[in-house]
Amino acid sequence: MEHLNKERVLAYIADSLSEEEHETIEQHLYSCESCMNTYLENIEFSTPDYVISESFTDKTVASIESLYSMVPKNPTVNSNTKNKTFVHYIVAASLTLILFMSGVFQNALSITDGPKIEKDTPFTQKIMEQTSGFVDRWLEEGRK
Numbered sequence: 120m121e122h123l124n125k126e127r128v129l130a131y132i133a134d135s136l137s138e139e140e141h142e143t144i145e146q147h148l149y150s151c152e153s154c155m156n157t158y159l160e161n162i163e164f165s166t167p168d169y170v171i172s173e174s175f176t177d178k179t180v181a182s183i184e185s186l187y188s189m190v191p192k193n194p195t196v197n198s199n200t201k202n203k204t205f206v207h208y209i210v211a212a213s214l215t216l217i218l219f220m221s222g223v224f225q226n227a228l229s230i231t232d233g234p235k236i237e238k239d240t241p242f243t244q245k246i247m248e249q250t251s252g253f254v255d256r257w258l259e260e261g262r263k
């Protein structure tokens with residue numbers, strides 16, 4: 120699939136597309152960092168009451184849940200406390216991603232020369248690194 124032009128991204132943000140085209144663009148945004156950047160750049164100019172499409176948020180959460188499912192289940196860990204901690208983390212991570220998707224972090228990044236940061240370490244990669252770091256520590260805790 121070729122890259123999305125700005126008009127299509129704007130139409131996507133304005134939610135004025137057919138469901139099918141909306142899906143297509145959404146899928147492309149997931150797989151294409153360049154178009155995701157276009158999306159994030161333009162979302163700032165969208166209406167203030169803009170709300171992330173529900174399916175987009177659901178998929179963000181779903182991707183975190185699939186990460187969670189990759190963690191091997193440890194039958195010796197039955198502690199509610201650990202589960203709660205993990206749930207809290209999932210919620211925090213979801214919020215981080217959702218805020219990121221909605222362009223909040225894009226504003227923060229543009230203050231500190233966003234494109235350069237983007238080039239050196241994609242923000243999503245940082246989140247993934249932090250997430251796996253947490254999972255490692257969590258598993259470490261479980262072995263004790």
Ligand SMILES: [Zn+2]
Pocket residue numbers: 121122123147151152153154
């Ligand atoms: Zn693209």
